Amino acid sequence: MNRFLFLSLTFAILLMGSPSKAGSKEVNWSKLYAEELFHITEVMVTDVAPPPVAARIYAYTSLAAYLVSKNQGARFENDDLLEHSYLGSYDWGITTSGQVSSPEFAAVMAFLKVGQEIMPSGYLLKEKQQDWIRRGLRDKIVTKKTLQAHLDLASEVAEKIMGVAKKDGYLQLSTLTRYTPQKGEGFWYPTPPAYIAAVEPEWKTIKPFFIQNLEEYKPAPMAPFDMSEGSSFHGQLMEVYTTTKELNQERKLIANFWDCNPFKVEFSGHMAIGVKKISPGGHWIGITGIAAQKAGLSFAETAYVHALVGLTLHDAFISCWKTKYETDRIRPETVINQKIDQRWKPLLQTPPFPEYTSGHSVISRASAVVLTGYFGDNFDYVDNSEIYFGLPERPFKSFLLASEEAAISRLYGGIHFRDAIEEGIKQGEKIGDLVWSKVSKNKY
Incomplete structure (x- = not known):
């Protein structure tokens, strides 16, 4: 067994939580959510996603699961995330109809579908989606009769999430002026050992969910460069x-x-x-x-x-x-x-x-x-x-x-x-x- 597979299995074993019923099987939903979301993390590691890019991916994938739960009537301890962010201005109405017996199944499928679309190596999640379908049928989370309704709901939510993601400025980053290190003392310059070029210098142009004015969150001035x-x-x-x-x-x-x-x-x-x-x-x-x-x-x-x-x-x-x-x-x-x-x-x-x-x-x-x-x-x-x-x-x-x-x-x-x-x-x-x-x- 290779080290990557061993560590993946070790991680899965360590994910513990309290179970609930689904069909004739007990399903630990918080544990299962973490297991399935970790597939998103694995692809990000493969893609060497920069830190701000990784955060964007987690935001949209996790939003997909939340939106499915909300659409299926879940009640939450805290206020609506969509309403209190700029996302409140979007039409999140779901048109898909059908017998959805497991919002949980549809929610996991939704974030896997968003992951597939939003990451360069997202195609790797197609196999995970098939694994999830097999598990859903095996553990009687869904039935063959209701499976398509769950998949349709997941697909519609993923499409809505990606519609928002395509308008947040990410697709325009490649058209912006490339960063060039400044000359003079005190300015950043690529560092050893690989001297990698500056990562995501125009990330400030991406649309935040909650922050309306980035200037309000500027820190105090840094100490000026002075070798005295x-x-x-x-x-x-x-x-x-x-x-x-x-x-x-x-x-x-x-x-x-x-x-x-x-x-x-x-x-x-x-x-x-x-x-x-x-x-x-x-x-x-x-x-x-x-x-x-x-x-x-x-x-x-x-x-x-x-x-x-x-x-x-x-x-x-x-x-x-x-x-x-x-x-x-x-x-x-x-x-x-x-x-x-x-x-x-x-x-x-x-x-x-x-x-x-x-x-x-x-x-x-x-x-x-x-x-x-x-x-x-x-x-x-x-x-x-x-x-x-x-x-x-x-x-x-x-x-x-x-x-x-x-x-x-x-x-x-x-x-x-x-x-x-x-x-x-x-x-x-x-x-x-x-x-x-x-x-x-x-x-x-």
Whole structure:
């Protein structure tokens, strides 16, 4: 058995939750949702989807499952995600009629169909769709008589979701002016070992779901580039340099646990080999699935909370990427190699985009805020989402504490300055507060 298959099976075994009835079989819907959604993640890993692109994919795929549940009469603990985002202006009426006995079956098929359409290697999901049909019939989730009605509903929802996705600006990205690194000190420049070109420099043009004015979510100004001793920038630079030289095993573990760099490359002789890693958003989607299973959520609520986090991730990445390319700040690795130590390397491989603000800090805090709003304070859980990538599970006492660890991991990894981390947390908190204030029935 190859390592990829072994880890996939291990991941599936670890996904646990509470069961409910479907036909003559017991179906654990929150566990099943996570299993099937992970097929989306596998394709994204294959495609090496950039972090903001991955968040967009999770947003639209999870929306498909939520829309099916909503259309089939599900009631949710919190307010309608569609109504409180710009999606409320769309006509989401479903015309497909027929006997739909399992909204859950149709919802899974809907997000697999969206995944097929929205990803370059989405064709890989055709086989997963056939597997899902076979499982549905085998476990009596659907019958041969009602199968087509479920497939028709899934197809119509997927078509509506893709209709929206095609209008969010993504298809226009390739027509925009290409990014060229600026000349002069302090500006970002491609980093070793692969010197990959800047990733998604015009992501700020993508339409957010909840944020109406991106300017309202700008962080405080970063420390200006200044190599004078005593300057804020020089102090932060030396902090990165000294911190990475004094890492203990726990800090190394933290840095690697939150690495989530889909662009990591290793060299063997003259060959460059891409290392398979989950995206930062994928890590938080994994956490969402773990929490849903621990809480014993119904399928509808599982679909809701995944869509909530998916939409939040999408908006958080747009805000963060706008900041990154407006500040265009140099990475620690570049300036340390130029000014301090030519042989120094960070613990983690530097990802291919500007430094300020820290993407992990922004999206982790935004996700943690909405998850805390949904599940409550001090919701402890064990994060096993990185077992698939060969890392051990890690316990957390709350989502907010996990987000703080994710943020500081970037300093331990040697790829971010402290102000990018701290201001990134504030930026993410503000976005998370915005989203939760819109959808929470218990407004605060």
